[in-house]
Amino acid sequence: MGNHYFLVDCGEGTQYQIQRFGVKRSRIDHILISHLHGDHSLGLMGMIYSYHLSGRKKPLSIYGQRGLDEIITTHLRWSGSRLNYKINFHHLNPEVPETIISSKTLEVISFPLIHRIPTCGFLFREKTKPRRINEKQIPPDFSNQDYQALKKGKDILDEEGNVKYRNEDLTLEPKKSRSYAFCSDTGYDPMLAERLKAVDLVYHEATFLKDMEKWARKTYHATTHDAANTALDAEVGRLLIGHFSARYKEVDIFVDECREIFPETYPALEGEIFEIEE
Amino acid sequence: MGNHYFLVDCGEGTQYQIQRFGVKRSRIDHILISHLHGDHSLGLMGMIYSYHLSGRKKPLSIYGQRGLDEIITTHLRWSGSRLNYKINFHHLNPEVPETIISSKTLEVISFPLIHRIPTCGFLFREKTKPRRINEKQIPPDFSNQDYQALKKGKDILDEEGNVKYRNEDLTLEPKKSRSYAFCSDTGYDPMLAERLKAVDLVYHEATFLKDMEKWARKTYHATTHDAANTALDAEVGRLLIGHFSARYKEVDIFVDECREIFPETYPALEGEIFEIEE
Numbered sequence: 001m002g003n004h005y006f007l008v009d010c011g012e013g014t015q016y017q018i019q020r021f022g023v024k025r026s027r028i029d030h031i032l033i034s035h036l037h038g039d040h041s042l043g044l045m046g047m048i049y050s051y052h053l054s055g056r057k058k059p060l061s062i063y064g065q066r067g068l069d070e071i072i073t074t075h076l077r078w079s080g081s082r083l084n085y086k087i088n089f090h091h092l093n094p095e096v097p098e099t100i101i102s103s104k105t106l107e108v109i110s111f112p113l114i115h116r117i118p119t120c121g122f123l124f125r126e127k128t129k130p131r132r133i134n135e136k137q138i139p140p141d142f143s144n145q146d147y148q149a150l151k152k153g154k155d156i157l158d159e160e161g162n163v164k165y166r167n168e169d170l171t172l173e174p175k176k177s178r179s180y181a182f183c184s185d186t187g188y189d190p191m192l193a194e195r196l197k198a199v200d201l202v203y204h205e206a207t208f209l210k211d212m213e214k215w216a217r218k219t220y221h222a223t224t225h226d227a228a229n230t231a232l233d234a235e236v237g238r239l240l241i242g243h244f245s246a247r248y249k250e251v252d253i254f255v256d257e258c259r260e261i262f263p264e265t266y267p268a269l270e271g272e273i274f275e276i277e278e
Numbered sequence: 279m280g281n282h283y284f285l286v287d288c289g290e291g292t293q294y295q296i297q298r299f300g301v302k303r304s305r306i307d308h309i310l311i312s313h314l315h316g317d318h319s320l321g322l323m324g325m326i327y328s329y330h331l332s333g334r335k336k337p338l339s340i341y342g343q344r345g346l347d348e349i350i351t352t353h354l355r356w357s358g359s360r361l362n363y364k365i366n367f368h369h370l371n372p373e374v375p376e377t378i379i380s381s382k383t384l385e386v387i388s389f390p391l392i393h394r395i396p397t398c399g400f401l402f403r404e405k406t407k408p409r410r411i412n413e414k415q416i417p418p419d420f421s422n423q424d425y426q427a428l429k430k431g432k433d434i435l436d437e438e439g440n441v442k443y444r445n446e447d448l449t450l451e452p453k454k455s456r457s458y459a460f461c462s463d464t465g466y467d468p469m470l471a472e473r474l475k476a477v478d479l480v481y482h483e484a485t486f487l488k489d490m491e492k493w494a495r496k497t498y499h500a501t502t503h504d505a506a507n508t509a510l511d512a513e514v515g516r517l518l519i520g521h522f523s524a525r526y527k528e529v530d531i532f533v534d535e536c537r538e539i540f541p542e543t544y545p546a547l548e549g550e551i552f553e554i555e556e
Contacts, residue, residue, distance in 0.1 A: 012324045013291045036356045038327040042320075046290045049316040067356030074352045078314045078345030080395040117358040 001106055001124070007031045007047075008122060008182050014043035015050055021271050026056070030101065032108075033064040034184035035119035041068065045075050052083045059086040063100055063110070065118045066091055094118030097195070105129075111195050113186035115220045121183040121192075123199065131171035138170060175278040181236075185243065187217060188226035193233035200276045202236045203268060205243035210257050224254050228261035237276075242268035279384055279402070285309045285325075286400060286460050292321035293328055299549050304334070308379065310386075311342040312462035313397035319346065323353050330361045337364040341378055341388070343396045344369055372396035375473070383407075389473050391464035393498045399461040399470075401477065409449035416448060453556040459514075463521065465495060466504035471511035478554045480514045481546060483521035488535050502532050506539035515554075520546035 005027040007014070018025050025047075033041050044062070051060060062068070069089045076083070090100060092110050101108035105127055110120040133150055146156050156165040179199045183192065186205060196202050207221035216223045222230075224241070231239040239262050244254055251267045258265035266274070283305045285292070296303050303325075311319050322340075329338060340346070347367045354361070368378060370388050379386035383405055388398040411428055424434050434443040457477045461470065464483060474480050485499035494501045500508075502519070509517035517540050522532055529545045536543035544552070 012321065013294060016291060036353075036358075038323055038353075038357060042324050042327075043290065045316055046320050049320075065356075067352075071349075071352050071356060074345075074349055075314075075316075078343075078349060078395075079316060080314075117356075 001126075003027055004029065006108070006124070009034055009040040009184055010043040010047060011039045012042040012046075015046050017270070025051075026054075028060075029058065030061045030063070030108075032100075032110075032122055033062070033068055034113070034121065034182070035115060035117055036065055036067055036071070037117070037185065040184060041071075044068075045072070048072065048076075048083070048087070049079075049081070051085060052081065056085045059088050061088045061090065061101075063090045063092055065094060065120070092118075092120045094120055113183060113192075114189045115185045115187065119185055121181060121186070121195075123179065123181045123195070125179040125199075126177040128177055129174035131167070131174050134170055134172050139165070178276040178278060180276065183230075185220070186222060187220040188222055188230070190233075193230050196230065196234035196236055198235055198237075200237040201240065201274055202231060202234070202238070203240040203242065204230060206241040206254055206258065207243050207245050209248070209253065224257035225261060228258040228265060231258075231262040231265070237264065238274070239265045240268040240274065241265060279404075281305060282307065284386070284402070287312050287318040287462055288321040288325060289317045290320040290324075293324050295548070303329075304332075306338075307336065308339045308341070308386075310378075310388075310400050311340070311346055312391070312399065312460070313393060313395055314343055314345055314349070315395070315463065318462060319349075322346075323350070326350065326354075326361070326365070327357075327359070329363065330359065334363045337366050339366045339368065339379075341368045341370055343372060343398070370396075370398045372398055391461060391470075392467045393463045393465065397463055399459060399464070399473075401457065401459045401473070403457040403477075404455040406455055407452035409445070409452050412448055412450045417443070456554040456556060458554065461508075463498070464500060465498040466500055466508070468511075471508050474508065474512035474514055476513055476515075478515040479518065479552060480509060480512070480516070481518040481520065482508055484519040484532055484536065485521050485523050487526070487531065502535035503539060506536040506543060509536075509540040509543070515542065516552070517543045518546045518552065519543060 007028045010031060010033060031044065033044065094112050097109055097111040099107055100110050107125055107127060109123045111123065113119040113121050130151065131153065149156060150167060150170055153167055155163045155167050158164040181196050181199045181202045183202065183204045204227040205222050206224045206227040208216045208223045210223050210225040213223050216226065227239060227241050239258060241254055241258055244251060255265055255267050285306045288309060288311060309322065311322060372390050375387055375389040377385055378388050385403055385405060387401045389401065391397040391399050408429065409431060427434060428445060428448055431445055433441045433445050436442040459474050459477045459480045461480065461482045482505040483500050484502045484505040486494045486501045488501045488503040491501050494504065505517060505519050517536060519532055519536055522529060533543055533545050
């Protein structure tokens with residue numbers, strides 16, 4: 001989001017990948033960890049130590065399930081480390097949706113997923129943006145003061161206090177408020193589509209192919225068709241899939257199976273960038 | 279050592295490197311962690327989980343400082359994991375040398391190093407090997423029973439119980455008992471040379487160049503000359519150096535500085551193999 005980066009889950013080697021793909025790690029001020037399985041969390045301590053060694057001073061916000069704070073403090077205690085920056089730790093609520101971040105331009109909402117241990121998904125949503133000034137419609141006698149009033153969404157008044165120009169006549173619709181959701185490990189949840197309604201880009205795990213539905217239910221993971229049906233029901237823009245079981249060697253078949261139901265499906269491959277247009 | 283692998287220290291990404299360099303991880307039954315700084319220990323949980331996921335059944339022995347057991351159990355508890363193999367955890371003694379492994383052919387001794395937190399080095403030493411039968415000297419009337427006696431180091435007796443052949447006349451000196459020592463993070467310790475006396479191959483950290491001696495003392499690390507002087511005093515076979523500070527871009531100068539004092543110095547580069555001849 002602009003110059004602010006959010007790191008969502010952090011498996012072993014994340015700091016190596018961050019370097020490999022040229023991401024400025026100093027721009028990360030928020031790390032969100034969906035749950036405490038190793039492939040989603042074991043890279044966090046390395047990030048924390050590396051920030052310390054590179055002289056980070058500004059606080060780092062970490063959002064995680066109960067227990068992650070104990071894991072962090074246990075590591076720090078036994079390594080004899082005293083960080084030179086502050087960690088603001090926020091407990092996620094794995095039971096109900098909660099707004100965990102809210103700024104002028106963005107809100108982030110955590111919501112429960114269905115997994116073997118407490119797990120959250122995350123929805124990133126831009127707030128409604130201001131209307132844009134339509135330069136072509138601006139009259140020649142427009143003052144700087146008028147401009148400022150227009151920017152704030154106000155009408156322009158004449159000396160007697162009557163509306164001279166209506167705001168909506170001199171401005172264009174605001175740019176679209178974009179949204180992204182990350183659904184890490186989760187079993188199929190028919191209720192999830194409601195939460196993801198009309199989201200532009202949704203990452204949803206697809207650990208198994210469709211013929212493994214029983215096994216997926218048992219292990220609290222999703223199949224390709226689970227992910228695609230959720231995307232279809234939610235009428236999302238695009239679906240990203242990942243977390244493919246190591247038993248499979250090819251990614252294409254996962255994408256193909258999803259596209260049987262939801263054509264706008266793409267694989268979340270290492271280093272790929274997915275932009276959302278305004 | 280033969281088909282048995284010992285993993286000594288385990289930074290983040292170790293399992294990735296193990297795969298990259300084609301090491302059979304199933305052959306690792308002993309993991310030794312010198313101390314609890316992240317660059318020496320953060321890869322351990324990933325190894326533990328991966329062994330679980332790949333169906334390991336045989337026990338894994340882990341040797342570490344006090345606290346490593348708490349770190350492991352805290353991770354396992356919050357991830358809801360119950361391993362399908364047993365971990366045998368051994369506390370290292372950071373105060374005095376201790377034999378931590380002793381088999382028919384090998385012993386491993388931990389010994390204290392000088393660092394900011396409790397830290398151990400490890401000495402691997404083959405036990406004295408049996409003398410080898412010198413086939414050229416074997417007389418034609420030698421029975422299978424005589425062979426077995428010879429192998430056990432016994433003399434061969436005649437029917438009256440007198441020595442017919444002396445064991446040492448029919449056998450050769452045993453092969454050399456090889457030794458390797460790993461001195462992870464440590465400040466300069468003049469007493470260390472005694473511990474490393476005549477060891478074939480010694481890894482000793484060399485975080486800083488020789489002009490940084492003061493800083494090295496302050497941070498409980500070693501300079502090139504510290505490592506080389508230790509190797510010289512101990513009369514070791516070869517010296518491996520590593521743990522170079524990230525402030526330097528070149529490794530050659532570290533090796534050059536060590537060779538001013540101890541010519542048989544080599545850099546411990548990723549993936550390099552150093553064999554010790556018998």
